[in-house]
Amino acid sequence: MAFFYGLFMPTITINDQSYRRAWGMHSFELPPGEYEISVSYPWLFSSECGKNTVKFSLQTRETKRVFYCAGLIRYLPGKIRVE
Numbered sequence: 801m802a803f804f805y806g807l808f809m810p811t812i813t814i815n816d817q818s819y820r821r822a823w824g825m826h827s828f829e830l831p832p833g834e835y836e837i838s839v840s841y842p843w844l845f846s847s848e849c850g851k852n853t854v855k856f857s858l859q860t861r862e863t864k865r866v867f868y869c870a871g872l873i874r875y876l877p878g879k880i881r882v883e
Contacts, residue, residue, distance in 0.1 A: 810841040810868075811848075832860050839868040839880060852877040 812819045814828060814837055835858060840851035850870045858864060870878040 808841045808843060810839055813838040813840075830858055832858050832862070834858075837866050837880075837882075839866075839878065841870065843874045846875065849874045850876070850878040852880040854880045854882050856882045 809820050809822055812821055812826070814830070815835055819826075819828075834855070836853060836855045838851060838853040840848035843849040852868070854866060856864060865883045866880065867883065868878055868880045
């Protein structure tokens with residue numbers, strides 16, 4: 801299954817600013833504030849398969865990790881969490 805996901809590059813959206821990145825770990829330097837992070841990927845006739853969103857606050861010098869895992873059924877939301 802991972803081979804098929806590798807064919808499509810996911811989109812990471814941070815407060816309405818979109819970034820296309822390969823699957824894997826990425827870093828974003830963000831100022832303190834409120835954030836809404838969404839992750840999705842294109843698949844056949846849909847540009848936002850597996851889309852899911854998480855909201856959190858970021859304090860000065862604070863680091864948070866957002867984890868996303870696409871599901872087996874592409875049209876259902878993937879799992880997303882903040883640590």
